[in-house]
Amino acid sequence: MLDANLKTQLQTYMERISRPFEVVASLDDGDKSRELLELLREIQSMSDKISLREDGTDARKPSFSLNPVGGDVSLTFAGIPMGHEFTSLVLALLQVGGHPPKASDEVIEQVKALEGDFQFETYFSLSCQNCPDVVQALNLMAVLNPNIKHVAIDGALFQAEVEERQVMSVPSVFLNGEPFGQGRMGIEEIVAKLDTGAATRDAEKMSEKEAFDVLVIGGGPAGAASAIYAARKGIRTGVAAERFGGQVLDTMAIENFISVKATEGPKLATALEEHVRDYDVDIMNLQRAEQLIPGENGALHEVKFASGASLKSKTLVLATGARWREVNVPGEQEYRGRGVAYCPHCDGPLFKGKRVAVIGGGNSGVEAAIDLAGIVEHVTLLEFDSQLRADQVLQKKLHSLSNVDVLVSAQTTEITGDGSRVNGLVYKDRNSGEEHRVELAGVFVQIGLVPNTDWLKGTVELSRFGEIVTDARGETSIPGIFAAGDVTTVPYKQIVIALGEGAKAALSAFDHLIRSSVDAAA
The missing domain is CATH 3.50.50.60 (FAD/NAD(P)-binding domain)
Known part of the structure; x- marks a missing residue:
């Protein structure tokens, strides 16, 4: 089932398991059940802390659950989690096996504190690059909180369920039998939907932050590059993004990123975020900008967000990217996610x-x-x-x-x-x-794409296509406000170009700060 190379890598991960658990398989006589059993036997052979049972009674076949010995975890895969979901399987094995998760302490405590009965079901496809984020988030939540149960279901393998529940888009998440959400969601976003007071608390914390030297709005390639270049100058840097990674998260194959022969959008987005986190950058995710209030005569610029939060900064880099262009015909919105x-x-x-x-x-x-x-x-x-x-x-x-x-x-x-x-x-x-x-x-x-600039109308100058007009230095029509990436008039919307433009905007912002301080002193 697994090639030699994959086995070697998996064996290395299995050495990190610190507590015993059992894999309980629910199988029938079909080919898919035989494939799953072969995979599970290979996994079981890699660690003496994993035991395998083949007497599961789950109605979905083939499927398997991961159960810690003496623990209380309800985590199930219905199908064979290969393709993009193989990483989800590896992480689930490690986390059920006691390996600490990468989530922040704050998020972990928030998940553990959730009260109630949460039975999640996620429909995924093996070719979906957005699905692993959702599956991995809910799996981790099931590991952390015994009140949370999660079943990840391969929609292509359980077509009858897909038809019955009218699942027309993945990932599709159900909570206690009712639709909960569609599309990419990280653990922070899921927790925010369950803990209704979290958004208000986060907004209050954000609004209390001191003013930044450079505040980047957007977390795609341009935003990430801006944050890194600004932070390397030793100035106070923040990033507020609706979703870190931006449009790259929805990109499958990337074969023109110089020096990297081939990669996938989600992998690149993860690498970008990890690189930003290596620096002293205040990252504020799940924040959609709603209003820009430019500062006049050297005053601080202010950005207000849908969450109710407000941030101020001496300079701004606008890197909100673009989104899928819609056809704008009758039926498109009505049947979005339903065909x-x-x-x-x-x-x-x-x-x-x-x-x-x-x-x-x-x-x-x-x-x-x-x-x-x-x-x-x-x-x-x-x-x-x-x-x-x-x-x-x-x-x-x-x-x-x-x-x-x-x-x-x-x-x-x-x-x-x-x-x-x-x-x-x-x-x-x-x-x-x-x-x-x-x-x-x-x-x-x-x-194609349309720039995310609706919130900027009436402030910075926009082109007839809605793009932010910038000069050679990335500066907008307002001094101290810069822009970079697909949201601007810069031609050729490419990842590698967005990275360069983001770096340039940050350097221009730093230059503006230096000149402004000299002018103020004079």
């Missing part, structure tokens, strides 16, 4: 054997269609323009696939559904003006 999706890698396996559409003929749209064609029954790709805009090598691959139809000069006008899920799409032929309907189960929107 309308934006991540083919995450949600593609849920549409196995079904008909889907991809809107967008650029690189991301064509890549999505190619990926989906290997999973679903049929893909219809719709492009508004008269021709595809993707690289020729991608177009050549796309046209070689027998289960893909390409429609150009096609304007999507509506996404339809039966009230609970998507059942079709309507488009207009821009040449003839005729409308056509396509019957399908899912729509993947891949039409």
